[in-house]
Amino acid sequence: MMFSSLAPPAGERGLLPDQRGRPTPWVIAIMMFVTLVVAAAGLAVANAARLLGESVAGRYSIQIPDGARVAPAAIAAAGRVPGVSAVSPVPEADVRATLQSWLGADAASAQLPLPALIDVDLGPGADPARLAAEVTRAVPHARVLAYGEQLGPVTRSLRALQWLALGLVLLMAAATAATVVLATRGAFDTHRSTIEIMHGIGATDEQLARLFQRRLARDAFVGGAAGAAAAALVLALVRTVPGSLLDDITGGPVLRPLDWFLLALLPLLGTLVAMLVARATVLKALRATL
Amino acid sequence: MGGDQVSAIVEFDSVGLRYGTGAEVLKDLDLRLPRGGFTYLTGPSGAGKTSLLKLLYLAQRPTRGRMRIFGEELSGAPRDIMPAYRRRIGVVFQDFRLVRHLSAFDNVALPLRLAGRDEAEVVGPVRELLAWVGLADRAGAKPPTLSGGEQQRVAIARAVIGHPELLVADEPTGNVDADMAARLLHLFESLNRLGTTILVATHDLSLIAATRGAQLMRLEGGRLVDPTGALRNPPLRVGEG
Numbered sequence: 001m002m003f004s005s006l007a008p009p010a011g012e013r014g015l016l017p018d019q020r021g022r023p024t025p026w027v028i029a030i031m032m033f034v035t036l037v038v039a040a041a042g043l044a045v046a047n048a049a050r051l052l053g054e055s056v057a058g059r060y061s062i063q064i065p066d067g068a069r070v071a072p073a074a075i076a077a078a079g080r081v082p083g084v085s086a087v088s089p090v091p092e093a094d095v096r097a098t099l100q101s102w103l104g105a106d107a108a109s110a111q112l113p114l115p116a117l118i119d120v121d122l123g124p125g126a127d128p129a130r131l132a133a134e135v136t137r138a139v140p141h142a143r144v145l146a147y148g149e150q151l152g153p154v155t156r157s158l159r160a161l162q163w164l165a166l167g168l169v170l171l172m173a174a175a176t177a178a179t180v181v182l183a184t185r186g187a188f189d190t191h192r193s194t195i196e197i198m199h200g201i202g203a204t205d206e207q208l209a210r211l212f213q214r215r216l217a218r219d220a221f222v223g224g225a226a227g228a229a230a231a232a233l234v235l236a237l238v239r240t241v242p243g244s245l246l247d248d249i250t251g252g253p254v255l256r257p258l259d260w261f262l263l264a265l266l267p268l269l270g271t272l273v274a275m276l277v278a279r280a281t282v283l284k285a286l287r288a289t290l
Numbered sequence: 291m292g293g294d295q296v297s298a299i300v301e302f303d304s305v306g307l308r309y310g311t312g313a314e315v316l317k318d319l320d321l322r323l324p325r326g327g328f329t330y331l332t333g334p335s336g337a338g339k340t341s342l343l344k345l346l347y348l349a350q351r352p353t354r355g356r357m358r359i360f361g362e363e364l365s366g367a368p369r370d371i372m373p374a375y376r377r378r379i380g381v382v383f384q385d386f387r388l389v390r391h392l393s394a395f396d397n398v399a400l401p402l403r404l405a406g407r408d409e410a411e412v413v414g415p416v417r418e419l420l421a422w423v424g425l426a427d428r429a430g431a432k433p434p435t436l437s438g439g440e441q442q443r444v445a446i447a448r449a450v451i452g453h454p455e456l457l458v459a460d461e462p463t464g465n466v467d468a469d470m471a472a473r474l475l476h477l478f479e480s481l482n483r484l485g486t487t488i489l490v491a492t493h494d495l496s497l498i499a500a501t502r503g504a505q506l507m508r509l510e511g512g513r514l515v516d517p518t519g520a521l522r523n524p525p526l527r528v529g530e531g
Contacts, residue, residue: 012403017391197387200349201448202377203404205370290351290369 008214015198016191016211024183024216025223028176028274032227032267033234035172040235040263042165044254049158051254056147058122062135064142067116068092075118077138083126090117120144173273180216180274184281187212195286205286213279220274224267231263298358299325299456299487300346305355305365307341315341317512319355323456323489328482330498331491333509339460339491340384342509346458346489347381348372360455377405380454380486382462386445388433394420394444395429401452419447422477424470438465446474450481457481459490463497475500 008015062074071089078087095114099107106112122128132144148155188195195208235255255263300323307316316338323329333339344350345357348364357365360378380401388397395416402412420429423443433441442465449457457478463471475497482488492498498506508515 014392014396015389193387194389194391197389198400198404199373200347200376200381200383200387201401201404202373204373207404287369290349290372 008211012207012211015194016187016215022219024179024219025226027179027183028220028223028270029226029230031172031176031179032224032270033230034227035169035176035270036228036231036263036266037234038165038168038172039266040231040255040259042162042169043259043262045158045165046162047254047256047259049155049162052151052155052158053148056151058124058126059147060120060122060128060131061145061147061150062116062118062120062142063145064116064118064139066113067139067142068114070139070142071116071118073138074116074135074142077134078118078120078131081126081131081134083123084120084131085123085126086119086121088119090119173270176220176270177273177277180220180277181281183219184212184216184278185285187215188282188285199286199289205283208286209279209282212282213275216278217271217275221267221271224270228264228267297325298322299327299360300489301356301358302345302352303356303358305345305352305357307338307345307350308353314353315512316345316352319514321507321514323487325455325487326482326485327505328479328488328501328503329490329505329507330501331489331507331509332493332498333515337509338512339509341512343381343458343460343489343491346456347379348376377401377452378455380449380452380457382442382446382449382457382459384460384464386433386441388441388444388448390433393430393432394425394436394440397433397444398447398451401448405452415451416447419451420444423447423474439467439470442466443470443474446477450477450486453481453484454486456487457489459488459492461492461494462490463492463494468496471497472500 062078064070064074067074075087075089078084092114095117096107099112099114103112120131122131128144128146135142135144195203198208300321302319302321305316305319306314308314319342331339331342341350345352346359348359351357352365355365356363360375362375364372364375389400392400398420399412399416402415417426417429420426423446425440425443425447428436428440431440433444436444442462446459446462449459459478462478463474466474471494478488478490479501490497498504
């Protein structure tokens with residue numbers, strides 16, 4: 001129904017002549033491009049935060065300084081806790097590879113005292129306090145840490161970025177609405193004499209508003225489609241860049257089919273908003289006349 | 291509210307009009323246009339003729355007094371009902387007010403299209419009327435390419451295409467030659483015979499003289515010199531008679 005209203009009926013064709021090269025579709029295209037890229041980034045970050053949270057939920061780390069000798073006792077204690085679904089020591093090679101970032105070649109030294117790291121997965125209903133109690137009873141100097149707490153700063157940063165993206169999308173929507181208001185006022189002033197003539201011979205506010213809302217909806221649709229095409233191209237290129245941070249964190253594509261669907265809705269939503277804003281602007285301007 | 295009022299299409303009662311905070315341009319107008327009548331409005335430049343016409347074609351509200359048109363009190367009527375009344379009024383503006391980017395055909399068709407007529411009901415009458423005003427071969431021309439007289443004829447065709455109940459014309463023969471003026475007068479008289487009430491503001495005494503049985507009103511300084519409408523051709527000067 002929205003798209004059928006973009007084409008004027010025969011009787012209204014040509015009443016507002018098309019001015020080639022007017023800037024409104026271009027401005028809307030740029031705004032839609034930025035909006036879509038920011039929205040895609042926001043959705044990707046939100047997905048990453050969600051996947052990260054899911055991946056570390058119920059996962060704990062037992063850390064024992066210089067604890068290779070006592071690690072088996074800690075493993076056995078953790079395994080006795082009800083609800084523990086997996087207990088897996090981190091291989092020494094992985095620990096040395098991690099330390100290599102700070103110590104360089106010295107990380108391979110046999111003289112280096114290595115901590116024992118043990119990953120523990122808790123199933124639903126398992127009690128983390130019970131795990132900590134059992135492990136420290138077996139190995140008093142062991143520490144039991146929740147992965148979620150350790151990654152807290154990362155997930156909080158991702159959430160903040162997600163809200164920032166949402167704020168930017170809303171800001172762009174407001175800027176687009178303001179652009180439509182200005183474009184409508186400009187078109188209204190340009191065609192003031194035509195409006196006065198039509199008004200004088202019996203055009204209703206509804207008929208006059210329809211001319212402008214159709215014009216602005218068409219501009220928004222064309223601009224939105226162009227902006228969406230450019231944004232799709234950029235997002236496709238970004239996806240081809242290997243080893244992106246979010247892919248690394250989440251271990252897979254960060255935009256789901258539902259996200260693509262939501263992104264595809266934005267240009268249509270923009271068209272609808274442009275139509276309604278143009279209509280409201282014209283009706284308000286007409287109320288100042290008799 | 292007797293039968294007299296029923297037969298009046300326009301009734302003004304102590305109507306005044308001022309623009310903004312300026313002086314009144316129309317003062318204490320009491321007038322009555324009988325339904326089906328033919329009335330000329332004369333007066334010197336600046337007398338308020340155009341302002342009176344603006345009231346009649348509902349482009350202005352009076353700032354005081356009562357204004358009844360088509361039997362409805364419209365001086366304080368809500369604006370959303372105005373378009374329906376405007377469609378019953380044909381207007382010939384002194385400056386034509388054609389839509390510059392529309393062809394002569396589309397300008398004349400505009401009132402019918404605004405009224406929601408199907409295109410099939412638009413084409414025939416518009417062509418016929420353009421032929422009547424001598425512009426059959428200029429139907430596709432846009433106003434900037436038309437002469438003043440041609441634009442005036444397009445404006446008149448647009449005003450009458452919807453068979454208005456009230457036709458208000460401001461100097462409708464100001465830009466046409468004598469032959470076309472006679473032809474347009476004949477058109478107005480034909481419409482009048484079909485029931486359209488006509489009010490023509492003009493300085494053209496020959497036009498007034500050529501119309502039998504027309505009423506004459508004269509405005510001077512924003513006041514009707516003969517509010518009873520009893521004046522007849524030739525117009526009387528103030529203080530005469």
